[in-house]
Amino acid sequence: MTATTAAHAAAQPPTRRTTELVLLVFAVLVVVSAEAAVEAARDGRLSSRLGTYAAVPIVAGVLTHLVIRRVARYADPLLLPVVVLLNGLGLVMIHRLDLGAKQQHDLYGFDYEPQAPKQVLWIALGVGLFILLLVLVRDHRALQRYAYTLAFVGLFLLVLPAVLPARFSEVNGARIWIRLPGFSLQPGELAKILLTIFASAYLVQKRDVLALAGRRLLGIDFPRGRDFGPVLAVWLVCIGVLVRGHDLGTSLVFFGVFIVLLYVATERVSWVIVGTLLFAGGAYVAYKLFDSVQTRVEVWLHPFAPLTPAQIAAGMDPGYQLRQSLFGLGTGGIFGTGLGSGHPELVPLPATDFIVSSFGEEIGLFGLIGLLVLYALLVSRGFAAGLAVRDSFGKLLACGLSFILALQLFVVVAGVTRLLPETGLTTPFLSYGGSSLLSSWMILALLLRVSDAARRPASTPPLTVPQAPPPADTAQQAAIA
Template sequence: MTNLQPARRVPTRRTTELVLLIFAVLIVVASEAAVEAARDGHFSSRLATYAAVPIVVGIVTHLVIRRVAPYADPLLLPIVVLLNGLGLVMIHRLDLGARTAARQYGNPVPSADAPKQVVWIALGVLLFLAILIMVRDHRVLQRYAYTLALAGVFLLLLPAVLPARFSEVNGARIWIRLGGFSLQPAELAKILLTVFGAAYLVQKRDVLALAGRRFLGIDFPRGRDFGPVLVVWLFCIGVLVRGHDLGTSLLFFGLFIVLLYVATERSSWVIVGVLLFAGGAYVSYQLFGNVQTRVSVWLHTFSPQFDATAYQLRQSLFGLGTGGIFGAGLGSGHPELVPLPATDFIISSFGEELGLFGLIGLLVLYAILVARGMAAGLAVRDAFGKLLAVGLSFLFALQLFVVVAGVTRLLPETGLTTPFLSYGGSSLIGSWAVLALLLRISDAARRPATAPPARTVTPETVPA
C-alpha cells in the first residue's frame, strides 16, 4: 500500500493584502484631507468623492483576486492602489491650483482633470478584472504569440497612417483622438510585444544561446533564428521614430535587450545593446530637430538662449529645490507653475510638496513593486512565465528611471509618464493590465502542486 504525504498547505495571504489595502486607503484619505485643509481651510464633499475611489477599487479588486487568484502576491495590489490614489490626490490638487491661478489673472478656468482620471481608473480596473477572469493560466498567452505581435504592430502603425488631426499632439503622431478623449496605442502595444518576445525567446532560447557566427569576439546566433524577432523590433522602432515617440522607442529597445540577456544568459548582448543604443542616439540627434532641442535644453537649461524651450525644466528644478528635504506640504506649494504638471512632471509636483523624503518613499514603493514582480518570475515554474514577469517588471523600472532622470536633469526629458501616478488614460490602462498579468504569474508561482490522488488498494493489486 502506497502512503502519500498530503500537500503542504500554502497560506493565500489574502488577509495580509486586505490589511495593507486598508492602510493604503487611509494614507490616500489623509492626503486628500491635507489638500482640502491647506487649500480651502475646511473639508468639502470632494473629500468623500475622491476617498471613495481607492475604497471601491480596493474592495472590488481584492474580492476578485480572492476568488480567481487566491495565491497572488499580497503586496502588488496595495502598492498600486496607494500610488493610483496619491496620483489622483495630486491631480485634484493641481486642478485647484490651476483654478486659483486662472481667477487671479482673469483667465478662463480650465477644465478639471481629476474627474477624467476617475473615468480612466475605472476603465483600467475593468481591463484588470477582465484579464484576471479570462486568463486563468498565463501560459495560454504563449499559444497566441504571433497573433499578439501582429496586433501590437497594428496598434503602433495606426497613428502613423491616420490624418494628423486625429493622431498628432505637440508634433508627435502617436495618438488616436476621438470625441474629446485621446489614446496612445503604444501603451498597449508594448504589453502585446512583450508577450511575443517572451514566447519567441523561450522557443528559440537554445539555438540563440549557441554560437552561430563569431564576430569581433562576440558569438551571434544564426540569422534564421534571430531574424523574426529582429524584424519585428526594427519595424516597431521605425514606426515609433516616424511618430517622434523616442521615449517609447527607448522602452522597446531596453526591453528587447533585457529579454535577450535573460533568455540566453550571455553578457555579450548587453555590450551589443549599449553600442547600438549609442549609435542610434547619435543618428537620432543628427536627423531629428526635436531630439536636438531636447539635448540642448538638457545641456544648457539656464542659458538665456533657451528661455522658452527650457522653461518647463527650469520650473521643475525650482520646484524640487523649493521642496527641499521635507517639502512644502500637500496643498501648500505651487506645482501648477510647471507646465504639464499632472503628466510628464508629476514627480516634480510631488517633490515640491512632499520633499526629498516623500520622493524617496514613492521610489521605494516602485522598487518593491518591481522586486515583487521579478520575484514572481524567479518563482514560477515555466520559462515563459519567468521571461514575461521579468519583461513586464522591467517596463515599470525603465519607465520610472527615464521619467525621474528627465525631471532631475540626469537625462534629456523624453515625455514618458509615471506609471499609476500621472494623468492619462493610455498609460494608466496599460499599467493596470501589466499588474493583472503579474498577479496571474505570481498566483501560479505560489500555488501548491496538487498531490496525486490516493491509490485504491484491492486484493488484485497486492503483490503475492
C-alpha cells in the same frame, strides 16, 4: 477529516489574502489622509470632495481584492496594495493641481479644465480591464499560443497613428495618438504589452539556439539570421514607426525591454554590449535627424541658457518647463512645502510628464524616496514572481513586464531631475492619462497571474492548459517502453 487530508491541508501554503486586505486598508488610510491634507491647506476645512476621492481607492481595492481572492488566491499579497496606494496618491495630486489651476484661472484667466474627474473614469476603466484580464486569463501559459497573433495586433497598433493624418494622430509634435472628438488614445501603451508577450514566447522557443548556435565576430557570438531574424524585424519595425512618430521615449522602453529579455533568455553579457552600441548609434542618428531631439538635448545641457533672438521673436522658451521643475524641487527641499501648500501648477504639464516634480515640491526629498521605495517593492516583487514561477515563459514575461515599469520610472525621474533629457513618458499609476493607466493595470493583472502560478502548490493547477506534444523521438521511446 482523515489524517491524510489534515496533513495535506497543513502542507498547503497560506494564500495571504488577509495580509493583502490589511495592507489595502493601510493604503486607503494614507490616501484619505493625503486628500484631507490638501483640502485643509487649500480651503481650511474638509468638504464633500473628501468622500468622493476617498471612495475611489476603497471601491478599487475592494473589487480587485474580491476578484483576486476568487480567481488568484495565491497571488503576491503586496502588489495590489502598492498599486492602490500609488494610484490613489496620483489622483490626490491631480485633484490638488486642479485646485491650483482653478486659482490661476480666477486670478489671470488661464485656461482651466479639471482632470481629476476624468482620471476617476480612467481608474474605473483600468480596474474593469484588470478584472476582465484576470478572469479570462486563468493561466499565463495560454498566452503563448497566441504569441504571433498578439505581435501582429501590437504592430498594427504601432503603425496606425503613423499612417493617419496628422490632425488625427499628432499632439505636441508626436504622432502617437488616435484622436477623436472628446477622446484620445495612445495605442503604443497596449502594443508594448503585446510585443513583450510575443518576445517572451519566441525567446522561450529559440533560447538554446540564440545562446549556443551562431557565428563569432570580434569576440562576440551572434545567432543565426534565421533564428534571430523575426525578433529583430519586429524590433526594427517598432523603432522605425516610433521614430516616424517622434516618440523616442517609448522607443527607448521598447529597446530596453528587448535587450533585457534577450539577456535573461540567453544569459549572455555580449547582448548587453551589442544593445548598448545599438542604442548609442540610434541616439546619435536621432539627434542628427530630428530638431525636437536636438532641442531636448540642448535644454538638458543648458537649461538656463539665454533665449536667442529667434526664440524671443517666436515667443518660445524650450527650457521653461525643466527650469520650473528644478525650481519646484529646490523649493520642496528635504521635507517639502506640504500637500496643498506649494505651487506645482506653475510647471507646464504638471499632472502628466512632470507629476514627480509636483510631488517633490510638496512632499520633499523624503517623500519622493518613499514613492521610489513603493516602486522598488512593486518591481522587485514582479521579478521575484518571475524567478519563482516554474515555466520559462512566465519567467520572461514577468521580468519583461517588471522591467517596463522600472525603465519607465527611471526615464521619467531622470528627465525631471536633469539626469537625462526629458522624453515625455508618464509615471506608471501616478500620472494623469488613460492609455498609460490602462496598460499599467494590465501589467499588474499579468504579474498577479504569474505570481499566483509561482506560489500555487503543484497539486492545485488553475486550469487544464493543453500542453505541446512531445518531440517525435520522445514519443517513440515512450511507445517502445
